[in-house]
Amino acid sequence: IGNAECKEQLSTLSDSGRMPHALLIEGPAGSGRRTMARIVAQAAVCRHPDRAVRPCGGCPDCIKAKAGTHPDISFFGGSERARSFGIQTVRELREEGYRRPNEAECRVFVLVNAQALSLEGQNALLRIIEEPPKHLRFIFTCQSRFQLLETIRSRTALICARRASDSSLRRAPI
Numbered sequence: 001i002g003n004a005e006c007k008e009q010l011s012t013l014s015d016s017g018r019m020p021h022a023l024l025i026e027g028p029a030g031s032g033r034r035t036m037a038r039i040v041a042q043a044a045v046c047r048h049p050d051r052a053v054r055p056c057g058g059c060p061d062c063i064k065a066k067a068g069t070h071p072d073i074s075f076f077g078g079s080e081r082a083r084s085f086g087i088q089t090v091r092e093l094r095e096e097g098y099r100r101p102n103e104a105e106c107r108v109f110v111l112v113n114a115q116a117l118s119l120e121g122q123n124a125l126l127r128i129i130e131e132p133p134k135h136l137r138f139i140f141t142c143q144s145r146f147q148l149l150e151t152i153r154s155r156t157a158l159i160c161a162r163r164a165s166d167s168s169l170r171r172a173p174i
Contacts, residue, residue, distance in 0.1 A: 003032060006159050010036075013157070014043060014104045015052050016079050022129055022138040026027075026145045033141045035109045036161060038167030040075045045104035046151040061104055066166060071102040077112030085116040090124045097136050106135045114140040116129050116146035129155045 006025075008111070023040065025033040039055060042065035049057035055062045064070040066150045075091055077085055093109060101107045112115070117125070129138060129152065145153050 003036070003129070003161050006036060006161055009159060011052075014054060016092070017051060019044070019052050019137075021132050021136065022156040023159055024140045024142065024145055024153065024156035025159045025161055026142055026164055028143060031161040031163045033161045034038050034112060037112070037139045037141050038065075038160070040139055041108040041137075042070075044106055044108045045070055045072055047104070053132055064103075070104070072104040073109045073110065074087060074107070075110045075112060077110075077114070077116065079137065085111075085121055086118055087120045088126055090121040094124065098133055106137050108137045110139045110141070112141050114152075115142040115144065117148070119149070122152055126151055126155075132167070137161065 027033040027035050042055040044062045045065055046054040046056055047059050047061055065073055076089055078173050137166055
């Protein structure tokens with residue numbers, strides 16, 4: 001609900017085949033950034049031949065992604081608490097990132113609450129974000145991009161989510 005600008009920006013990138021290897025979805029609690037990350041991850045593994053239809057919702061990859069069981073989509077993250085996303089998780093993520101996809105053409109790593117990454121963790125991520133394997137995509141979610149190092153921000157495409165207004169929520173179909 002809402003976030004028409006985000007939807008348009010993501011659709012344009014996807015339809016043109018220019019989806020960046022790293023997205024940063026920023027927004028306050030309740031803005032839909034995690035939902036948006038799930039949909040983008042689902043679109044990345046979808047095999048529908050028409051990019052404009054991705055995610056199609058009907059192919060086996062979309063069904064697995066929606067169920068949270070797709071082997072090529074991994075979620076990593078900490079709590080809302082600062083620095084709860086530690087270096088050990090980042091090391092595991094880096095090691096896993098070089099493995100080829102199991103079923104899809106790419107692997108997608110969703111880093112939820114990326115603002116909780118420790119400074120050491122952010123620095124450890126830089127190498128794989130700067131020179132990722134061709135099959136790897138990153139989606140970061142955070143409340144504010146300024147909670148991440150400039151070196152991380154400069155290597156991601158920014159999507160700014162906004163909390164839906166009360167009036168748009170009332171008009172939304174149930």
